[in-house]
Amino acid sequence: MILQDAKSAGRVGKLLSTPANENASATAYPRVHCDFRNLSERFGHNSKDYARQFAHIYAVRLTKMRELLTRGIRKKWGPDVRIRKLFELQEEESRKCVILGTLFKHQELKPSILKEISEEHHLIPQPPRTHFVDDSDQLILEDELQRIRLTGNLDVHLVVTGVVCAVLGHEDGDGKFLVDDYCWAGLSEPVQRPLQSAGDRFIVLLSGLNLADSGDTLLPLQLFVDWIGGFLGDMGEQEHQACVVRVLIAGNSVKGCAEHETPVLHNTYKTDIGDAMDATKLLDDFLVQLTSSIDVDLMPGEFDPSNHMMPQQPLHYCMFPQASAYQTLHGVPNPYECEIGGRRVLGTSGQPVRDIACYSKLSDPLNILQHTLEWAHIAPTCPDTLSCYPYYQEDPFIISECPDIYFAGNQPHFQSKLYEGPEGQRVRLICIPAFSKTHSCVVVNLNNLDCYPVCFGTYSSVDCGPDK
Structure with missing residues (x-):
């Protein structure tokens, strides 16, 4: 006992x-x-204040995790790598640089209240789903001001919306960012x-x-x-x-x-x-x-x-x-x-x-x-x-x-x-x-x-x- x-x-x-x-x-x-x-x-x-918008939490997340990401960027790609904002990409002229932001996945199968309303009016019936991944999913990176679509070596199916990351690559002629490598915030020391x-x-x-x-x-x-x-x-x-x-x-x-x-x-x-x-x-x-x-x-x-x-x-x-x-x-x-x-x-x-x-x-x-x-x-x-x-x-x-x-x-x-x-x-x-x-x-x-x-x-x- x-x-x-x-x-x-x-x-x-x-x-x-x-x-x-x-x-x-x-x-x-x-x-x-x-x-x-x-x-x-x-x-x-x-306090219980539900009047605020949810966009604030993304802004705070990016701001607080930027320091962790910057430390990881310097360790992975060296101290001389260029870190740029999205609005500065036009000045790079397709040269390699690093951009960081919050990932957003555009998924057609993701539940939407607009689709639910359509179902109520018998316009577009949707079958019930528990998994919302499709080959048409697209990956987008957002910072405080702009967004850009990502292509290349970052698999859209292995990440989710809301992850803060840094990507190394360059902007191609179609206005997309071609990813050569990526970096997560990682663990603190x-x-x-x-x-x-x-x-x-x-x-x-x-x-x-x-x-x-x-x-x-x-x-x-x-x-x-x-x-x-x-x-x-x-x-x-x-x-x-x-x-x-x-x-x-x-x-x-x-x-x-x-x-x-x-x-x-x-x-x-x-x-x-x-x-x-x-x-x-x-x-x-x-x-x-x-x-x-x-x-x-x-x-x-x-x-x-x-x-x-x-x-x-x-x-x-x-x-x-x-x-x-x-x-x-x-x-x-x-x-x-x-x-x-x-x-x-x-x-x-x-x-x-x-x-x-x-x-x-x-x-x-x-x-x-x-x-x-x-x-x-x-x-x-x-x-x-x-x-x-x-x-x-x-x-x-x-x-x-x-x-x-x-x-x-x-x-x-x-x-x-x-x-x-x-x-x-x-x-x-x-x-x-x-x-x-x-x-x-x-x-x-x-x-x-x-x-x-x-x-x-x-x-x-x-x-x-x-x-x-």
């Missing part, structure tokens, strides 16, 4: 109070603790953060509980709670579990999808509300067991009862009357960034990864996660195809400091890779599988960034996926 001290457990008091448990306490392992800092202040909404302890410290990541359709998930979920609490395994396993310092739940805990498996024609609204309430009660029962022994960070997901626009705000504590009595329950936003034991952790509940897959030929979630890291932006498709708050003076999704752990929740299966940057950056990329489908979580060693899945189902029904 693993014990959490009374200071971290809040108003619960002592976990061992009976004489029978006093004998057990001789073999109980105290929960190891790590220093923790919540770094997600920029994802909070200090690595920051040396001393680890809190030389011993092993672990965090556990899981997502996609989907308790609205719990089905066969409840037993694996209870096994997970018992495993975290030290009620499973031998003494060696319990001692190992005492080194788990935090559990992070990356979204879609209440509900995991938008569709109903069995369509309901009558009282659909009331049925949805009833299912959500029952699932929230189940989630509260699950959290009250978990938070009695360990700190838990609870992120909202795409289908959880939170605001739809990114960044999503923390789930309200009134939804969890039992678990909220513990100070170890921490409602956090999506995206979420924190520092645990000297390691910087950054990630989302998976919406940016899914959205990028819909508007490009990037299909592997781990590959998409690596691209967003190289683009230095968590959600480049915000606000074009992924809704977000209309920021005016900042873009909170820029990755300004290199993380040590970068994750995306609610993925089809477990994937992991240790990404090594050109300046010695080492980032553990993690795709967290949906627990309702795989009955598995992910364990990360804060000491050496090793990562592995733990499954609570039969091997025949669980596909944890590869680790790279």
